[in-house]
Amino acid sequence: MNVLVTLNAAYISPLKVMLRSLFDNCSENVNIYLMHSDIKDTQLNQLSVYIRSFGHTLYPIRINKNTFLEAPVHSYYSKEMYYRLIAHIYLPDHVDKVLYLDPDILVINPVERLYNIELDKYYFAAAAHTKPVIDYINKIRLKIDSNKYYNSGVMLINAALLRKEVDISHILGYIREHANELILPDQDVLNGLFWNKIKPLDEYLYNYDARRYRSYLIASKGRVNMDYVIYNTVILHFCGKQKPWHPNYKYRFGVLYKYYQKMVQMDEAPKKDDSYIGDIDADQYLA
Amino acid sequence: MNVLVTLNAAYISPLKVMLRSLFDNCSENVNIYLMHSDIKDTQLNQLSVYIRSFGHTLYPIRINKNTFLEAPVHSYYSKEMYYRLIAHIYLPDHVDKVLYLDPDILVINPVERLYNIELDKYYFAAAAHTKPVIDYINKIRLKIDSNKYYNSGVMLINAALLRKEVDISHILGYIREHANELILPDQDVLNGLFWNKIKPLDEYLYNYDARRYRSYLIASKGRVNMDYVIYNTVILHFCGKQKPWHPNYKYRFGVLYKYYQKMVQMDEAPKKDDSYIGDIDADQYLA
Incomplete structure (x- = not known):
């Protein structure tokens, strides 16, 4: 199975948590492609060792920072978020399909059922987080003929088809043209450019917004x-x-x-019997 | 490490959940002594297979139901709850120390730090769930000279010392004598008979009442x-x-x-690739 992540050094700790949960819920070997621009080799090596300890493999892909020089970035978004949209250019040719996952995710059930979804002629499969009013605003704003605004945090990517049909200049051109209108940058590009090439996924199953327990429960009449x-x-x-x-x-x-x-912290702690880990700083992650 | 559980057939499902969490948080081999009266051999065999799949061992000990014939039982308590108090009689002689755990427990950090607590001349180590008013009532009710009312759901048991000093007739005598006063039956016996032979444990660490998140947070001034x-x-x-x-x-x-x-359900499900377990009945446990 091929998994794609794109991030900067600040997100390595959450990435490990995401991967740990993925490994617990995947019976295949996972090739993890990490597109990045600023992660140091020592950090990549540590990450690789961690991943290998579960029998999986890390493939770092360093991207020139200038690729998205003109793209807008916001306080808590980074340039790396755009990399998922051009992954098909940078991934090895034999990678026909890849599952992109944000680092702020837990995988809690077998991931194969997501990975094995048939993409056919779609470029992507993704879930929309249904919020009718906001969906309408986005439809108008991005000038698209769709009532769905897809979340780009979980995407099954048809790399083979994209490689055939979508050039990087197409994507960079859209970003340049709409630089002043992009609010959720990479997500706006995904929806603005590809809204009719995205296979819709069930958000309850494949992109459950962890903040929305009560609204999902109500919307599903108690089912979810x-x-x-x-x-x-x-x-x-x-x-x-x-x-x-x-x-x-x-x-x-x-x-x-x-x-x-x-x-994850226990995986990485020096092994000793009966070690008391009370002093580990749980807030070592980005504040 | 020796672990003791005492239950009837209705609690086997929760027991497995407890054990699964224990195995995740224990680096030693565990011998699990199960004192019971009504669990069928087929059920014991299934449980034993499950435990063995994690490298640990089950030792069932069948107790004659009539042992506690006169002991009071309540709607959601059973005779099996008394077995922890007489375990030292029934456990093999080489078992000097055993950790009793209720089945409605999750172990979420290395259990060795509990197991390795020194018992010295104490019969038990246990935590009191501090509730000042109720503690006072229990003190009067049980005629004990202690402000602590210990919870019997987690107990480190000094089987060697109990074997030397406490005869089963002593315990059965107390139950018979106080049959009409016992409210939380086995716990009342533990406190009434042994209150000055119990080493106090920190309830935040070793017997955290999962209902009391907010009251613990306040009582600890935000620390817990x-x-x-x-x-x-x-x-x-x-x-x-x-x-x-x-x-x-x-x-x-x-x-x-x-x-x-x-x-646990996934451990036990027939293995197949990409199995969709959506139809598992999450409420197969006792209602």
Whole structure:
């Protein structure tokens, strides 16, 4: 299975948590392609060792920072977020299909059922986070003929087809042209350019917004309750500015996140019997 | 490491969840002594296979139901709860020390730090769930000279010393004598008979009542927050009538419980690639 992540050095800690949960929920070998621009070799080596300890493999791909020189970035977005849209150019030719995952994610059920979804003539498969009013605003704003605004945090990417049909200049051109209108930058590009080439995924299963437990429960008339999530949802996505590695994260799935976060720290702690880890700084992650 | 559990057939499912979490948080081999009266051999065999798949060993000990014939039992308590108090009689002679654990527990940090606590001349180590008013009532009620009322759900048992000093008739005599006064039966016996032979444990670490997140947070002036629990607490105890395997369990640690519950079901599911487990009945546990 091919997995793609694109991030800067600040997100390596959450990335490990995401990967740990992925490895727990995947019975195949995983090739992890990491597109980045500023991660040091020592950090890449440490990450690679961690990944190899679970039997999987890291393939770092360094991207020239200037590729997206003119693209707008915001306070908590980075240039790296655009890399998922041009991954097909940089991935090895034999990679026909890749699953892009944000680092602020937990995989909590077998990921194969997402990876094995048939893409046919679609470039991507992704889930829209249904919010009718905002969906309407986005439709007008991006001038698209679709009521869905897809979230770019989880995407199954048809690299083979994109390689055939979509040139990098096409994407960079769109960004340049719309630089002043992009709000959620890479997501706006995904929707603005490719809205009719995206296969819709069920957000309850494949891109569950961890903040929205109650609204999902109501929208689904009680069907998507806690048991449903625990037994069915593949991807829990900790969307928004509040992140589960923050000390005061308030949403209910934070407990599960912190438990995985601790497992990573224990994986990496020097092994000794009966070690008391009370002094580990749980807030070593970005504040 | 020696672990003791005492239960009837209705609690085998929660027991597996507890054990799964224990195995995740224990680097030693575990001998699990199961004292029971009514569990069928086929069920014991299945349980034994499950335990062996993690490299640990089950030792069932069948107790004659008539041993506690006169002991009071209540709607959601069973005779098996008394077995922990007489375990030293039934455990093999080479078992000097054993950790008793209720089945409604998750172990979430290395259990060795609990097991390795020195018992010296104490019969037990246990935590009191501090509730000043109730503690006072129990002190008067049980005629004991202690402000602590110990919870019997997590106990480190000095089997060697008990074997030397405490005869079964002593315990059965107390139960017979106080049959009409016992409210939380085995716990009352533990406190009434042995209050001055119990080494106090920190309840935040070794018997954290999963319902009391907010009151612990306040009582500890913010110290015992979610990070503290995830990084330090060894035993999360799902006390009370509401249990985390019930569909509408409301307390925040329920997410973590359900996740472990699902892992057990996946451990036991017939292995096939990409199996969709959406139809597993999450409420197969006792209602």
